[in-house]
Amino acid sequence: MSYRINEIFYSLQGEGYFTGTPAVFLRMSGCNLKCGFCDTRHEEHTLMSPAQIVEAIGQYPTRHIIITGGEPSLQLDQMLVDLLHDEGWFIQIETNGTNPLPEGIDWVTCSPKQGPGGEIAVRLRNIDELKVVYEGQDVESIANSLPAMHYFLQPCSSPRYDGGSNTAATVSYILANPHWRLSLQTHKLIDIQ
Template identity: 40%
Template sequence: MDCGIAGSEVVDDPRDLTIEYPIVEIFHSVQGEGARVGIPHIFVRFGNCNLRCEWCDTDFDTYAMQSSMDILEQILAFDCKRIIFTGGEPALQDLWPLHRILKRRGYELSIETNGTIALPEGLLDWICVSPKDQMYPQSKIKQRSGDELKCVYVGQDLTMYDDLIEGFSHHYLQPCYIEGESIEWNGRHFAQTEKVVKDNPRWRLSLQTHKWMGVD
């Protein structure tokens, strides 16, 4: 049985196509931060999260349930083969059905996660962990390896990452940016983070360039 999009020779398991996910939005843009800044991706933003960070810029409690088939149709509308699962917290979802559907069509799959949920081996091509234990010390980081470690800097002691940093190839500090705060407030955080990076050369500075450009 061919359960692919019309005209496709890809054969999917019908059960995979009916799985539903909480979706905030799906859009095509450039990655604005971290190691892959400037590279076009399709962003699949999931609803729900197990943390409540004050600087979060996503209304992850507002979402619509969509089937894998609905998600695939939206993804196919974009001329891009790189996908980022983000949120909210995408690791709350069973991503294997989407993995099977999308890998059959040649997509590269990445994730941005807070690391509190361990990811299955082989599920993803690129793993970015952005731990929030500087705000939630009781939240144990269970995903301790990947490609990119990206930490929002709010003045925490960087030695808290000494054990974690070894599991990642790229290490980034990102200034805490809150849209409702003043230019002066955010500017102080930029300057503080820049100084910390200069004093700690294992880390690199990550800026949210997509916000400067006014894109998603």
């Protein structure tokens, strides 16, 4: 068994509930969506075996891993989740929610997206945090259909917004709808990976 891995790096979780937490990022290659605003290049990959992944991530002084992509649910399987748990890892996943996940992932961050037909197709039930990239869409319908422990709105970073993101509009929306919390992409603010 091998996995298409785009990159492995050690940084601070920049977004959402665990913002500021040191973590190893395992970025898997490939995605089933093509979000116009996607800020990540994930097509390049190296094939890695489970043993190679465990060795590469094990060199860092934390056991919090963030499995992201691309869309990691296209590749992450029960075998890798169980192996990471055996090695003592706390597993967080960043997913668009379109695919079911293996069991036992410690923290599911779901960032639902519109598919090609405009529909939101989320197939997850146990979401710890919902993190919606705010573009002025009807985020209440999204939240109402997706039970989660925490609800974050994240400004959309894009050259089409003055200043590079729609942070002011996101803040105004949250002030008017205080069941949301703000998630900033703090790694971009302090220029780390």
